Amino acid sequence: MDKEQLRLSLNKFLKMYFNACREVYKEINFDRITKIQFRYLKAIRKFEKTTLTELADTFNISKPSMNEVIVKFEKSGLIDREKSTEDKRITVISLTEVGNTLATTNLLESQRAVNKINEALTEEEMTLLKNIFDRFEVDDE
Amino acid sequence: MDKEQLRLSLNKFLKMYFNACREVYKEINFDRITKIQFRYLKAIRKFEKTTLTELADTFNISKPSMNEVIVKFEKSGLIDREKSTEDKRITVISLTEVGNTLATTNLLESQRAVNKINEALTEEEMTLLKNIFDRFEVDDE
């Protein structure tokens, strides 16, 4: 098969996906969040419950720097902070519902894309596509 | 078909694509370029030859602001500037080869992805995939 032709076809599919992304981003006001902030949010989500020190260590930045981010996240309603009862020095950080929505945009985007796939293809085609997609299994980071 | 299963398979494919992107970005040092700078580059590419005023008007920012960006682009070797011979007030802006490469990253990324598809699939499967991709034709912006 001619690679350039396949590339152009791939771009059609990708364009559909990125449109789905843009739709979702618009709906949840994703624009205000920067790349690095998004990475912090995803880390908090991964930890479920975490602390300032753990986050600062994870990203190799100083605690005051991390604190700045965390304070801003709290003011924006993306995280909750609660004093630990066992160790009163510790403040437990977790995502609010809004923060969780932002941190999991990939879920929303791909769900949206799947809906579009569902609309465009037959059952048989979807099965074909799924089988082909499964051929691209990669290790997680 | 179960949508969640299809979504997980889609993610495998997307992960392959984004890995291809990351490979390319690493190779061409894309990290230093911000989102908005990328948009400016793409605009210069679209115009082929343009001027400061045209760019400032296009993005609705002041000419000094635009100038700042342009000067930085020139210092980074992304654009060339040449005085017009017809109207000596005008400086014509165009992309260098490096700038063009950056502005067209999508090309490099999707080419890379196609190579990975080529490695993973048979001729028959690629034809199938191409036909399915073609079902997602969208209007350009």
Next chain:
DNA sequence: TAATGATTAGGTAATACCTAACAAAAGGAG
């Protein structure tokens, strides 16, 4: 001579980092 294109000078606000210093709490040694 007025208008246009580009540029310089100087300023603001936001982001993303930093070090130094410190209070509160916890933990261990004697």
Next chain:
DNA sequence: CTCCTTTTGTTAGGTATTACCTAATCATTA
């Protein structure tokens, strides 16, 4: 059980970069 050290979080103050701004100026054209 008290004293000392460590840990956690926070404040204060600082830097560099990005992305914008207005005002003013210079060269050129109409």
